[in-house]
Amino acid sequence: MTELFYCADLRAATVTLSDAEAHHAIHVLRLKLHDAIGLFDGAGTRASAVITAIDRRTVTASVSSSTFTQKPTVGRLTVAASPAKGDRLKWMIEKLTELSVDTYIPLLTERTVVDPRKSKLDKLSANVISAAKQSGQLWLMDVAAPMKLAEMLQVTASSTRYYIAHPYAADAEPTDCPGVFPPDASQNNHVLLIGPEGGFTDAEVQLAINAGATSISLPGTILRIETAAIAFSAILQQSISRRAAGV
Amino acid sequence: MTELFYCADLRAATVTLSDAEAHHAIHVLRLKLHDAIGLFDGAGTRASAVITAIDRRTVTASVSSSTFTQKPTVGRLTVAASPAKGDRLKWMIEKLTELSVDTYIPLLTERTVVDPRKSKLDKLSANVISAAKQSGQLWLMDVAAPMKLAEMLQVTASSTRYYIAHPYAADAEPTDCPGVFPPDASQNNHVLLIGPEGGFTDAEVQLAINAGATSISLPGTILRIETAAIAFSAILQQSISRRAAGV
Known part of the structure; x- marks a missing residue:
């Protein structure tokens, strides 16, 4: 299972993880260049991405595909x-x-x-x-x-x-x-x-x-x-x- | 509402609170001689009692009345x-x-x-x-x-x-x-x-x-x-x- 990261805006083809998420990716999970990750925006979109740049503080990923689910209006x-x-x-x-x-x-x-x-x-x-x-x-x-x-x-x-x-x-x-x-x-x-x-x-x-x-x-x-x-x-x-x- | 204390054995007419319960009565609630308290044994019995002795470490109470409820065997x-x-x-x-x-x-x-x-x-x-x-x-x-x-x-x-x-x-x-x-x-x-x-x-x-x-x-x-x-x-x-x- 690929690791999931929160990213508030998934509309761009390339996204940069927030500081907290980048820290988790770099120092806790020790992810590397070209690793596949999952992204979600907390608003119905999930995306598959690949890390295109990673250093000691920032992670940039390229979104390969995404799916959007409309939030139910009932219940x-x-x-x-x-x-x-x-x-x-x-x-x-x-x-x-x-x-x-x-x-x-x-x-x-x-x-x-x-x-x-x-x-x-x-x-x-x-x-x-x-x-x-x-x-x-x-x-x-x-x-x-x-x-x-x-x-x-x-x-x-x-x-x-x-x-x-x-x-x-x-x-x-x-x-x-x-x-x-x-x-x-x-x-x-x-x-x-x-x-x-x-x-x-x-x-x-x-x-x-x-x-x-x-x-x-x-x-x-x-x-x-x-x-x-x-x-x-x-x-x-x-x-x-x-x-x-x-x- | 009288304060409730746990006492594992409520069969005697006079009971002594455990260290933890006594500490709570003496130092947290600052109860005094003759204060009314509630007791429960965690096995269906609840009792009304009155503090008959209290010092800096121990609390003794006299049980005035108690009720026992049988635990349901269903559900x-x-x-x-x-x-x-x-x-x-x-x-x-x-x-x-x-x-x-x-x-x-x-x-x-x-x-x-x-x-x-x-x-x-x-x-x-x-x-x-x-x-x-x-x-x-x-x-x-x-x-x-x-x-x-x-x-x-x-x-x-x-x-x-x-x-x-x-x-x-x-x-x-x-x-x-x-x-x-x-x-x-x-x-x-x-x-x-x-x-x-x-x-x-x-x-x-x-x-x-x-x-x-x-x-x-x-x-x-x-x-x-x-x-x-x-x-x-x-x-x-x-x-x-x-x-x-x-x-």
Whole structure:
């Protein structure tokens, strides 16, 4: 298997790898002149290329062929989760990328204590790229700007379905879980809302329910932010892919 | 909410907290004499207690009442995953505990490179306890001894169903995903098999399929060990809880 590198722009016949990717190619993988490599732009294009110049700092490659795949417009998954602390956010970003989540939005709620700065969010793009490479994604997950819950719920397109993760008592009805996917095929966008460590306030849950959100939970447990984001993304992605296949 | 502490044996009227739990009570939470605390033994018992003695190193509490909940014998989930490297294993253990997984077995396969020593596995019990406390579990996840795949598949009780996580091409049938839960109610034990970084060998996949394992995957992505373990555990737990509720 040829090694895969990220390259934001694959329109030219000759491309130069970014510093980070070049470092990986030169010093970690120790690639040589004329070695074949794979390239992806995180926007649907994959290319085969051959290294035409390599020194201690730069790698230039000639693109021999490329394929473009249009991103599906149905079954898109956005995770709007209150940012977890420290490494947990980085870890969550990596896992959501692996799970083919389309967009991550840092959700600001009443009890949210972490409000990541733009510089921190920008840094997460390196985690998105490496996770995308590792898991073979065609599209990079988009890390959006922080958004308040109320603001978010106002953007209720008719084709958007919201899910709010909210733990219930151990004897809650499992029908709260989104296992049976909504049969309305016009719902192209799925937005998962995950609260902060202290949970959503009752008023926030009510606000989401009033806006048409479906309440979801796994019985008998209170999940951390990043665990809830990953667990419910997996459950939703499975439902979405099954639905796309008509099973 | 009273703070919850782990105490392996709650049969006595008076209990002494372990060093780690005492440290947390004394130096982190700064609890005092006569403070009310909660206790759990990770085996179904929860108790209310009052601190009757506290100094700089030890905490003794008097149990006022306790409740015992029998662990369900149906819908048990075992995750047999090839150990992830370094912190990823610790992280996986924490997340599987949050997801109410019953048992983790370090799975030894042909391409497994990490074979955790007993001392390392023992250390993971601290992660299990803290995750159980944090997520409100009644039972601690059991961390079992490492086991080889072939050995594992020989223990096929008639009430056990195996699932093998194995990535397919992006155009694979989503029917490979375990969304529709097996309708045979006699299947009380569910065992999720997750391979190492390099994947199961074809022979290993065939071995599992021959032993009756269901092949599962999420289309369009190749998940890391810990991501696959968490994602498929979430999907299975949802199916199991829905099934338990008859929905």
